Amino acid sequence: MAQQQRPTAVGKAADYLDQRTTIGVLVKELARKVFPDHWTFMLGEIALFSFIVLIASGFFLTMFFDPSMALVRYEGEHPANMQGQLMSAAFHSTVEMSFEVRGGLLMRQIHHWSALIFVGSIVLHMFRIFFTGAFRKPREINYLVGLTMLILALAAGFTGYSLPDDVLSGNGLRIIDGVVKSIPVIGSFMSFIVFGGEFPGHHIIPRLFTLHIFVIPGLLLALIGLHLFLMVLQKHTQYPGAGRTDKNVVGYPAAPVYVAKMTGNFFIISGVLTLMGATMAINHVWNYGPYDPSPVSAGTQPDWYILFVDGALRLMPGPGWEWVIGGYTLSMNLLIPGMILPGILFTLLGAWPFLEARVTGDHREHHVLDRPRNRPVRTGVGVALLVAFVVCALAATNDLIATHFSLDIFAITWALRVLLVVGPLLAFWVTKRICLGLQRRDRELVLHGHESGRIVRFANGEYVEVHTPLEPEEVWLRTYHQAPRPLDIKPAMDARGVRRKGYKSDRRWQRLSQFFYEDRVEPATPAELAAAHSHGKHDELEAKTPATSGSAVRRRR
Amino acid sequence: MSENQNTPADASTEVTVGSQAGTAVGPAERFPDPGIPEHKHRLTDTDPRAARRAERTVTLLFVLSILGTIGSIVAYVMVPPDGTASGVRLSTLLIGLGLAVSLLGIGIAGIHWAKALMGDREMVQERHPLATNDADRIVAVKDLNDGLADSGVVGRRGVLKGAFFAALALFPVAIAVPLIGSVGGDWNISAFKHTMWKRGTRLAIDPSGRPIKASDVTVGSVFHVIPETTEEFRETHEWITEKSKAVVLMVRLNPEDLRTDQSPEGETWSHEGIVAYSKICTHVGCPVALYEQQTHHLLCPCHQSTFDIADSAKVVFGPANRRLPQLPITVDDEGYLVAQDDFAEPIGPSFWERLK
Numbered sequence: 001m002a003q004q005q006r007p008t009a010v011g012k013a014a015d016y017l018d019q020r021t022t023i024g025v026l027v028k029e030l031a032r033k034v035f036p037d038h039w040t041f042m043l044g045e046i047a048l049f050s051f052i053v054l055i056a057s058g059f060f061l062t063m064f065f066d067p068s069m070a071l072v073r074y075e076g077e078h079p080a081n082m083q084g085q086l087m088s089a090a091f092h093s094t095v096e097m098s099f100e101v102r103g104g105l106l107m108r109q110i111h112h113w114s115a116l117i118f119v120g121s122i123v124l125h126m127f128r129i130f131f132t133g134a135f136r137k138p139r140e141i142n143y144l145v146g147l148t149m150l151i152l153a154l155a156a157g158f159t160g161y162s163l164p165d166d167v168l169s170g171n172g173l174r175i176i177d178g179v180v181k182s183i184p185v186i187g188s189f190m191s192f193i194v195f196g197g198e199f200p201g202h203h204i205i206p207r208l209f210t211l212h213i214f215v216i217p218g219l220l221l222a223l224i225g226l227h228l229f230l231m232v233l234q235k236h237t238q239y240p241g242a243g244r245t246d247k248n249v250v251g252y253p254a255a256p257v258y259v260a261k262m263t264g265n266f267f268i269i270s271g272v273l274t275l276m277g278a279t280m281a282i283n284h285v286w287n288y289g290p291y292d293p294s295p296v297s298a299g300t301q302p303d304w305y306i307l308f309v310d311g312a313l314r315l316m317p318g319p320g321w322e323w324v325i326g327g328y329t330l331s332m333n334l335l336i337p338g339m340i341l342p343g344i345l346f347t348l349l350g351a352w353p354f355l356e357a358r359v360t361g362d363h364r365e366h367h368v369l370d371r372p373r374n375r376p377v378r379t380g381v382g383v384a385l386l387v388a389f390v391v392c393a394l395a396a397t398n399d400l401i402a403t404h405f406s407l408d409i410f411a412i413t414w415a416l417r418v419l420l421v422v423g424p425l426l427a428f429w430v431t432k433r434i435c436l437g438l439q440r441r442d443r444e445l446v447l448h449g450h451e452s453g454r455i456v457r458f459a460n461g462e463y464v465e466v467h468t469p470l471e472p473e474e475v476w477l478r479t480y481h482q483a484p485r486p487l488d489i490k491p492a493m494d495a496r497g498v499r500r501k502g503y504k505s506d507r508r509w510q511r512l513s514q515f516f517y518e519d520r521v522e523p524a525t526p527a528e529l530a531a532a533h534s535h536g537k538h539d540e541l542e543a544k545t546p547a548t549s550g551s552a553v554r555r556r557r
Numbered sequence: 558m559s560e561n562q563n564t565p566a567d568a569s570t571e572v573t574v575g576s577q578a579g580t581a582v583g584p585a586e587r588f589p590d591p592g593i594p595e596h597k598h599r600l601t602d603t604d605p606r607a608a609r610r611a612e613r614t615v616t617l618l619f620v621l622s623i624l625g626t627i628g629s630i631v632a633y634v635m636v637p638p639d640g641t642a643s644g645v646r647l648s649t650l651l652i653g654l655g656l657a658v659s660l661l662g663i664g665i666a667g668i669h670w671a672k673a674l675m676g677d678r679e680m681v682q683e684r685h686p687l688a689t690n691d692a693d694r695i696v697a698v699k700d701l702n703d704g705l706a707d708s709g710v711v712g713r714r715g716v717l718k719g720a721f722f723a724a725l726a727l728f729p730v731a732i733a734v735p736l737i738g739s740v741g742g743d744w745n746i747s748a749f750k751h752t753m754w755k756r757g758t759r760l761a762i763d764p765s766g767r768p769i770k771a772s773d774v775t776v777g778s779v780f781h782v783i784p785e786t787t788e789e790f791r792e793t794h795e796w797i798t799e800k801s802k803a804v805v806l807m808v809r810l811n812p813e814d815l816r817t818d819q820s821p822e823g824e825t826w827s828h829e830g831i832v833a834y835s836k837i838c839t840h841v842g843c844p845v846a847l848y849e850q851q852t853h854h855l856l857c858p859c860h861q862s863t864f865d866i867a868d869s870a871k872v873v874f875g876p877a878n879r880r881l882p883q884l885p886i887t888v889d890d891e892g893y894l895v896a897q898d899d900f901a902e903p904i905g906p907s908f909w910e911r912l913k
Contacts (some may be wrong), residue, residue: 034682071792078640086792099645102633106649106656138687171843174801175859178841178906181749188746188908197742198749199801199842202794235684243593249682250593257675264667271661278653281646293801294763294781294836296844298858313876314860318840322878322907331907333878334841367684399861409861410874446588472591479588525586 035258036238036251040128042265046121048224049269050114057111058213064097064104066090067163067209069202076100079286087165087290090205094164095286110277115160117273119153119305126150126349130382132369134237135353136362142230147350149223152216154305159212161303164283165205168300170291174199175313182334200291239369240480242473246367299400304393311395312337315417345385359513360484373442374481376435377516383431384424391420432519439521442478446470446524447532479523487513593679601673611673615666622662629655746910750903752784752802754884759785760807760833760894766791769807771888774831779848780807782833784896802904804836804844805884807894808866810853817869819883819901826885828894833884834870835904838862840877842905855881879907 007015018024035041068089074082078099097104126146129135135143158176162169177199181187196203235249244250252258288297302310313334321333356378357363372379394401395416402409449467456464470478489506493499601608632651638644689697710718759768763781766788774780782805790796812830820826834855838845843859853867862877864870870881882904885897903911 032680034680069794071794076640078645079642099638099640102638102648103652105645106653109649110653171859174843175841181906181908183909185909188749188910189741189744191908192741192744192746193737195742196740198798201742201798203742234687235682242591243681245590247684249684250679252677253680257671257677260667260671260675264664264669264671267660267662267664267667269664271657271659271664274653274657274660278650278657291797292764293797294783294804294844296846296858298847300858310860313841316876318862318876318878319872320878324912327912328909329907329911330909331878333876334906337876365686399858413861413875472589473594475588476590480590524588526588527586 032253043125050118053114060107066093090165091290113276131372136366140353156216159208166285167288179338182331307396308392311392373435373438376432380428380432384428387427443524483520618666625658761785806836807833834881837905839879
């Protein structure tokens with residue numbers, strides 16, 4: 001409108017672009033699009049922004065890194081312990097960029113810290129999605145996209161960790177080689193594929209480099225695009241609250257609030273990662289030395305996200321678990337922790353949305369998130385997985401625990417073996433009980449109100465504490481959900497007494513459904529509130545307390 | 558999953574029922590949704606002085622960011638790393654701090670701006686069922702069917718279809734064959750079963766390569782051992798690959814402490830209490846490097862597999878299943894320790910064809 005009188009430069013540019021791209025439609029759709037607000041929605045954002053920092057710092061590093069295994073002697077003066085050593089060009093360039101390139105070490109450290117935070121924020125983001133049920137219809141596909149990105153992030157981390165070709169990462173590769181060799185039938189050939197011959201050969205670093213800077217980030221970029229596209233298309237989920245339903249989205253407009261907040265967040269995250277890179281030393285490879293198949297140092301741990309696999313490898317007892325079948329060797333002591341366990345974990349995570357929808361008998365769209373307490377079994381399973389993950393990660397540090405706390409390493413390993421079996425079961429049971437308890441507490445609060453601390457004495461000497469009724473918003477938050485019930489199935493016999501086909505399968509699903517939803521607490525209802533009010537003296541008193549919004553609830557009723 | 562693909566009309570009506578349950582099923586069943594709470598004003602909305610203060614803070618933060626950038630460049634120019642570890646640390650710290658201030662300044666300013674000064678009234682937008690409406694769906698299905706009909710493959714020309722899919726499925730083979738042919742080098746997986754130890758190869762110290770005389774090995778001492786070879790060979794890739802299999806850990810025990818070793822009946826694989834075992838763990842192949850003199854235990858620092866050197870290196874604890882293979886040794890005429898032969902079994906982690 002103002003443009004018609006005096007077109008501004010921005011206006012002219014916008015007009016130029018729009019006449020060629022119809023971008024106005026897109027802006028109209030997106031500019032004031034509403035996004036809900038919650039701090040946990042920032043976790044995925046942290047992952048996205050650390051990925052951008054990874055690309056920026058990674059670009060810097062590629063300018064100076066030489067992904068070659070050609071053997072060279074270190075001619076530089078510093079660090080002193082590297083002088084004259086024979087090493088691969090990859091290791092050489094890593095040391096050189098740390099010591100000779102200004103800001104080189106800074107960028108290396110920022111890159112490494114960003115990678116740790118990247119995977120960490122993805123994992124936290126995924127926990128948020130899992131515990132709040134954000135994977136439910138219509139977001140199952142986007143959930144799988146996210147899970148794929150988690151696996152790619154692990155791959156990105158591991159390939160990058162191996163590039164400097166130092167003793168630590170070389171031993172990490174050797175462990176991978178050992179696990180790969182244990183794969184039945186094709187293991188030895190797979191090892192040859194990875195290393196282009198026998199371990200370590202001279203192909204692995206260039207191959208990892210291509211994966212690390214091209215294939216994996218390329219896939220990640222494409223999937224990030226898809227992830228965000230689906231998020232915008234389906235609109236973001238929102239936490240429950242007054243006025244928030246499955247048919248609306250309550251929040252702030254993309255422009256200007258989220259433009260400013262997200263830009264600000266990007267700069268804060270880059271700033272924090274830079275601060276970490278500037279002040280916290282990480283992976284000073286010249287202290288370990290170039291890769292040599294002979295030395296290894298004690299107290300060596302992989303980056304945190306690989307800890308659980310390494311810990312599982314440590315916990316698995318060896319003797320008796322290598323089976324020879326028809327002359328062929330099957331190393332279950334490697335396959336179980338190295339392949340089967342991670343396989344089960346990622347399969348379970350991937351199948352979860354479909355499994356849960358099946359046992360819930362639920363085909364509706366969900367946009368309002370669950371409070372974790374309202375889904376006790378899901379929350380219990382999530383916590384059990386988390387406990388298993390932590391036990392395995394602890395196991396990967398058993399040598400450090402032993403030296404720091406002067407404990408016997410065999411005792412620690414045995415304790416953790418027991419804990420890996422008992423811990424998740426116990427965690428599941430305790431979590432489920434806590435969830436049910438919290439649901440009962442919700443009912444209790446809705447029906448009887450908050451304790452006010454005001455004690456009243458009646459004429460007959462009886463003391464009673466006055467309870468404050470809840471605000472309608474809080475009542476809604478504690479009662480909005482529906483407690484799912486186990487599936488109903490058709491009886492085994494049909495009307496004519498003939499056994500029904502498919503009954504057994506239905507019954508199995510029903511059993512699983514009962515495991516999920518047999519124990520449940522129904523949310524409080526207005527009828528129950530009315531009943532609660534009609535039986536006690538202190539409720540009469542409640543009604544007399546002036547200016548409480550509880551009376552509002554009653555009036556509405 | 559097939560149920561999830563039920564007719565969309567179904568799904569959308571269910572959404573309606575579910576979300577309106579609060580009002581639809583009657584007041585006694587569920588509490589009503591009180592609706593979006595009343596908007597509360599911020600201090601900056603009501604107090605112009607607070608708004609001006611917030612504005613000043615944001616401006617100041619942007620200025621701080623500019624100073625950070627300048628500081629970073631100053632650090633770059635004024636504090637060049639002198640090559641020493643401490644110099645590199647100082648340069649890293651100063652450049653990094655400047656950059657961090659520069660980034661954090663912008664970030665915090667942006668967030669503060671958004672939180673204190675930009676509109677904070679919550680807005681509500683409607684969601685619509687994601688499934689395409691029925692009318693559009695009918696058109697889409699019709700369009701697809703028309704396209705399929707135009708292609709002329711429906712119901713006819715089975716050979717054409719077969720050839721088409723076969724051609725598509727086959728062409729990657731022409732790329733895969735050369736790739737797979739070369740990606741694994743020479744594909745000689747039997748190499749896993751041999752090392753460069755041969756009859757008469759001298760045992761040498763790692764990494765210097767100096768051969769070891771039996772008389773130099775005192776009781777209780779530990780040697781990290783490589784096969785003796787030329788200096789030139791030890792500067793090649795082939796050496797690193799060979800060394801990955803050939804490294805050995807050698808210990809001299811009191812002969813009476815050495816309960817058993819792996820030598821078969823009628824052979825002696827040790828020499829006066831000196832035993833040599835593969836240093837590559839039979840678990841996943843880490844170098845087994847930690848030797849405990851008191852217990853004669855050899856511990857792998859990676860996953861804590863523990864082997865008893867005094868008892869033919871059998872597994873005492875941990876995730877390894879097999880004992881470490883023993884290198885049969887003896888002394889040559891000059892008193893140097895030499896191998897009698899290669900290891901009798903493949904070293905390192907297990908693989909499918911290990912016993913074939």
